[in-house]
Amino acid sequence: MKVKHVPVRSCLGCGQKKGKGELMRIVYKDGGLVMDDGGKLPGRAGYLCPQEGCIDSLLKKKGRLSHALRVSLRHEAEEGFLRGLLTEREGEE
Numbered sequence: 144m145k146v147k148h149v150p151v152r153s154c155l156g157c158g159q160k161k162g163k164g165e166l167m168r169i170v171y172k173d174g175g176l177v178m179d180d181g182g183k184l185p186g187r188a189g190y191l192c193p194q195e196g197c198i199d200s201l202l203k204k205k206g207r208l209s210h211a212l213r214v215s216l217r218h219e220a221e222e223g224f225l226r227g228l229l230t231e232r233e234g235e236e
């Protein structure tokens with residue numbers, strides 16, 4: 144039986160390692176943060192579980208996301224993006 148190799152990434156919120164498909168992919172594009180839904184955007188990416196708790200804990204780790212993406216972002220930009228994600232999730236419920 145062939146074993147399919149699944150790339151594993153760690154969540155920036157909880158640090159748990161998960162298969163790429165289970166995590167949201169965040170990339171830096173045109174001066175801002177975007178959610179890469181299709182997983183096709185180039186560049187360094189940050190990964191996060193699609194859970195409020197992980198978004199929230201990343202929010203508390205100031206500068207963690209820009210560090211992971213190796214970009215220098217204003218904290219406000221990072222925070223605004225993450226808060227936007229939380230709001231989106233709330234909207235789904």
Ligand SMILES: [Zn+2]
Nearest residue numbers: 154157192197
């Ligand atoms: Zn997580």
